[in-house]
Amino acid sequence: xxxAKMVLATVIxxxxxxxxxxxxxxxxxxxxxxxxxxxxxxKAANKDGSxxxxxxxxxxxxxxxxxxxxSGRWADPFxxxxxxxxxxADNVAKYADKLSEGMQEFIKRTPGFRVDVYPTHRSVNLxxxxxxxxxxxxxxxxxxxxxxxxxxxxxxxxxxxPKNGYEAMWNHLLRYAGAGQDYYARNWYxxxxxxxxxxxxxxxxxxxxxxxxxxxxxxxKNAGGWYFKVAYNFVGPARNVGDCTLFMDNMDPIxxxxxxxxxxxxxxxxxxxxxxxxxxxxxxxxxxxxYDDAELFLGKMDRFDFxxxxxxxxxxxxxAYKAQFFEKPDTLMGPKFVNPDAVRWELHRVWVVEAKLKxxxxxxxxxxxxxxxxxxxxxxxxxxxxxxxKLFRWGAxxxxxxxxxxxxxxxxxxxYDMSTGxxxxxxxxxxxxxxxxxxxxxxxxxxxxxxxxxxSGR
Numbered sequence: 001x002x003x004a005k006m007v008l009a010t011v012i013x014x015x016x017x018x019x020x021x022x023x024x025x026x027x028x029x030x031x032x033x034x035x036x037x038x039x040x041x042x043k044a045a046n047k048d049g050s051x052x053x054x055x056x057x058x059x060x061x062x063x064x065x066x067x068x069x070x071s072g073r074w075a076d077p078f079x080x081x082x083x084x085x086x087x088x089a090d091n092v093a094k095y096a097d098k099l100s101e102g103m104q105e106f107i108k109r110t111p112g113f114r115v116d117v118y119p120t121h122r123s124v125n126l127x128x129x130x131x132x133x134x135x136x137x138x139x140x141x142x143x144x145x146x147x148x149x150x151x152x153x154x155x156x157x158x159x160x161x162p163k164n165g166y167e168a169m170w171n172h173l174l175r176y177a178g179a180g181q182d183y184y185a186r187n188w189y190x191x192x193x194x195x196x197x198x199x200x201x202x203x204x205x206x207x208x209x210x211x212x213x214x215x216x217x218x219x220x221k222n223a224g225g226w227y228f229k230v231a232y233n234f235v236g237p238a239r240n241v242g243d244c245t246l247f248m249d250n251m252d253p254i255x256x257x258x259x260x261x262x263x264x265x266x267x268x269x270x271x272x273x274x275x276x277x278x279x280x281x282x283x284x285x286x287x288x289x290x291y292d293d294a295e296l297f298l299g300k301m302d303r304f305d306f307x308x309x310x311x312x313x314x315x316x317x318x319x320a321y322k323a324q325f326f327e328k329p330d331t332l333m334g335p336k337f338v339n340p341d342a343v344r345w346e347l348h349r350v351w352v353v354e355a356k357l358k359x360x361x362x363x364x365x366x367x368x369x370x371x372x373x374x375x376x377x378x379x380x381x382x383x384x385x386x387x388x389x390k391l392f393r394w395g396a397x398x399x400x401x402x403x404x405x406x407x408x409x410x411x412x413x414x415x416y417d418m419s420t421g422x423x424x425x426x427x428x429x430x431x432x433x434x435x436x437x438x439x440x441x442x443x444x445x446x447x448x449x450x451x452x453x454x455x456s457g458r
Contacts, residue, residue, distance in 0.1 A: 023141050023152070024161050026139055028161060029138040029139050032138060032161075033135070036161070038126075038160075039126060039134050040160030040374070041054060042349060042374065046313060046349070051122075051313065051347055051348060052122060055122070057124045057375075057401060058077065058125050060125070060405075060406050062077055063404075072184070072434070072437055073436075074325060078119075079322075081118050083116040083117055084118060084119060086115065087107065088107065088114045089108050089110075089113075092104055095315075099314070100369070100383055102391060103115070105391055105394075106394060110337060112334075113337050115340070116340055116343070116345060117346070118319075118344050118346055119346070120318075120348060121319055121346065122348075122375050123319055123408075124376050124401060124408045125403070126176055126406065130156050130157075130176050131156065132156070133154060133155035135156070137156050138159070141159055143166055143170070145254050147164065148253060148300070148302055149252045149253070149254055150174075151217070153170075153217065154215060155211055155213070157171050157377050158170045162308060162351065164307075164308050165306030165307045165309075165354070166301060167308075168306075168351050169301060171372065171377040172372055174210060175376060175377045175408075176377075176408065177206075177407060177409050177410075178208065178439070179442075180205075180207045180439040181204070181438055182204065182439060183204050183206070183411070183435065183436040184201075184203050184204070184235075184432075185426075185434055186198055186201045186236075186427075186434065187425070187426045188424065188428060189286030189422060189424040190334075190422065190425070192422055193335075194335025196329060196330075198236070198329070199237070199285070199286065200236075200240065202232045202233065203235055204232040205446050205447075207229045207444070207446070208228055209227060209441070210251075212441045220251065224256070225251040226248045226250050227251050230447075231451070233263075233452075243262070243265050244265075245263075245273065245276065246260065246262075246452055247273070247276050249298070253299075253300040253302070258276070260277070261273055263453060270450070270452055277300070278299065278300075279292065284426075285415070285424035288422050289426070293382075295378075295410070295413070296378075296381075296395055296397055296413070297368075303357060303358060304355035304358060305355065305358060306353055306355045308352075309354050311350065311352070312371070313349055314348065314371050316346060316348050316398075317343050317344065317345055317396050318345065318380065318398055319399070320344045320412060321344075322342055322344065323344070323412050324398060324412040324429060325429055325430060325435070327339070327342040328431065329431075333425055336421065337423065338425060348373050348374065348375070348380070349373075350372055350380065351371075351374065352370070353369070354367070354368075354369050365385060366387050366388075367384070368385075369383050376410070380410075381396050383395075386419075390419075392418055392419060393418060394415070394416055395414065395416070396413065396414060397410045397412060397413035402436065409436060411436065412425075412426075412429075413426045
């Protein structure tokens with residue numbers, strides 16, 4: 001990253017911090033499809049070509065060796081590539097400008113850890129209706145109520161030309177991952193002694209009514225404004241089998257905060273679950289993640305001030321098909337960190353968003369930084385500071401393009417606790433029935449509290 005470029009971006013962005021913002025002008029929106037892609041990233045390569053120009057992403061006809069359609073797993077189209085270079089404690093200073101602060105610190109203090117850097121591929125490929133809606137959102141989407149409410153957007157990235165940190169984070173929350181999915185995955189954590197603990201084996205059903213093709217913003221509002229719904233049940237370990245959770249997030253989280261319910265197979269009762277939010281620790285991550293760490297950030301933005309710092313070129317886990325779908329737990333998880341042989345890192349341009357805790361609120365974190373990929377719009381890296389201002393945790397997740405389905409998703413993620421030595425690994429999918437099954441719009445009666453008992457089977 002060039003310092004001057006980031007300073008310029010910071011100055012531009014700072015002018016837009018604070019209050020509610022309207023959509024960009026029609027003139028500014030003309031950049032989409034010209035010097036910017038239709039979803040708002042820079043089309044051109046970077047100066048030295050290490051980030052290539054965007055040429056449309058992976059086509060739907062992509063079919064690498066070993067790919068089995070409808071199997072729930074996607075073969076790596078870049079499997080034959082070798083790392084360009086590796087970063088360790090010995091050379092971390094040389095590559096500091098390409099690393100987040102949390103990564104730099106972790107590399108320095110963790111013997112044996114390394115980052116293998118591969119050629120960058122801008123593999124994101126979005127459906128035409130999502131691109132069309134993204135272009136339309138540029139001039140119709142807006143925030144209100146101190147940027148906490150989203151209005152006017154539907155079916156595409158809300159702010160392809162973000163002007164403040166809240167808009168960039170709305171892009172993360174509403175990144176495209178299809179209209180619906182069924183998937184099976186496992187959550188693990190590794191304790192301070194290096195022991196692997198499988199804490200949750202799940203069946204998920206996820207729905208994004210916001211991305212139902214043909215829906216309007218008015219349709220979504222009339223249906224309650226719920227842009228994301230997820231129901232999941234434990235299929236392992238044995239002590240949790242049959243327990244279920246359902247939660248939903250809204251375009252207006254002020255009037256309609258997250259709603260969550262839990263079903264206990266032992267008592268056969270459904271209860272409200274208000275703690276499925278904010279900094280409540282997630283048990284299946286060993287407490288290394290909080291509920292608003294899910295997907296690096298998920299939920300309401302009211303407790304932090306989000307500032308758009310600028311753009312950088314940063315190494316992200318990216319196109320990590322091996323880690324997502326094929327590396328078995330015994331070799332994927334080492335005693336102190338995820339196996340470097342399994343994780344592919346690439347250089348990408350990111351929007352950097354800094355979030356500082358508001359004085360009137362409490363939270364486990366006093367500050368958070370997010371690194372949002374310019375193509376996919378979701379966060380690939382995050383880092384967190386505790387109440388004393390000490391670097392506390394950092395986490396990452398890899399986007400993989402489900403090429404035949406034209407869907408970019410990020411499920412595989414890991415997070416390190418710098419104070420305890422624990423780390424979590426979420427959404428592992430290498431064995432058994434695990435995998436991702438993209439769907440169209442799912443029946444909305446799946447996402448009702450009274451459906452949890454049937455989902456449980458107990």
